Amino acid sequence: MPPRALSPSGLLLIDKPAGPSSFAVVAGVRRRTGARTGHAGTLDPFATGLLLVLSGAATKLASCFVGLDKRYLTDVDLRARTATGDPEGDVVERLEPPGAEELEHRLERLRGEIELQIPAASAVKICGERAYRLHRRGVAVEMPSRRSRVDALDVISYSDGVARLDLRVSSGTYVRAIAAALGGHCATLRRTEVGPFRVEEADPERMIPPEEALARIGMPARAHEAG
Numbered sequence: 001m002p003p004r005a006l007s008p009s010g011l012l013l014i015d016k017p018a019g020p021s022s023f024a025v026v027a028g029v030r031r032r033t034g035a036r037t038g039h040a041g042t043l044d045p046f047a048t049g050l051l052l053v054l055s056g057a058a059t060k061l062a063s064c065f066v067g068l069d070k071r072y073l074t075d076v077d078l079r080a081r082t083a084t085g086d087p088e089g090d091v092v093e094r095l096e097p098p099g100a101e102e103l104e105h106r107l108e109r110l111r112g113e114i115e116l117q118i119p120a121a122s123a124v125k126i127c128g129e130r131a132y133r134l135h136r137r138g139v140a141v142e143m144p145s146r147r148s149r150v151d152a153l154d155v156i157s158y159s160d161g162v163a164r165l166d167l168r169v170s171s172g173t174y175v176r177a178i179a180a181a182l183g184g185h186c187a188t189l190r191r192t193e194v195g196p197f198r199v200e201e202a203d204p205e206r207m208i209p210p211e212e213a214l215a216r217i218g219m220p221a222r223a224h225e226a227g
Helices: 022-033 056-066 100-108 131-136 175-182 210-216 222-226
Strands: 010-016 037-039 048-055 070-077 080-082 091-094 112-117 145-159 162-169 185-194
Touching: 010 022, 010 056, 010 210, 022 037, 022 048, 037 056, 048 056, 056 210, 070 175, 080 185, 100 145, 100 175, 112 175, 145 175, 162 175, 175 185
Parallel strands: 048 185
Antiparallel strands: 010 048, 037 048, 070 162, 070 185, 080 091, 112 145, 145 162
16 A cells, blocks of 8 residues: 655644544545544544644644643533443443532542543553453453643533533543543533634634644744654
């Protein structure tokens, strides 16, 4: 198979719908452009929102964008826990949702620098195999914890045991893990920002030139030229 083309080169901002995997979205862009294509951080299939997709020669800049902070909107259902921490998993426990005061107490413990257990249905490798594959086969494993930073964790609304939250978190933070720590699961999840990029800017037809994308995250254009 011939190597993928290095052009067109740039950054695409895509508003992923619920359903397809991030890899399916990337593959769709690759088929359309014929260029080498990658991403700067996935979203679960049930989630929606901003995906940063890199095309052509710009794929070598992935490390510049992967570590950017993220912002999410999520509905956390505090009436039940699921096996995966999201609506795709089986319910493993029914719960009495907390009152507003208790919810705020739980939220307070999750702000700042925290340790969160990585969800079993994640892409983290355990003994060389993706955790979600082990989970699907029913293999029980002890999942490691990850240090995360939660800069903002605000309640937009709380009704009938479902809390709508606005979060600003460090890269690599699992919102499903935050939902589990609160005592429920993510019923919905939408990524609204990645660093300075906002989902309102998403346009699958507009490719941001590498030098412009780098300038927006405060990196010099020579980072593009050096690769």
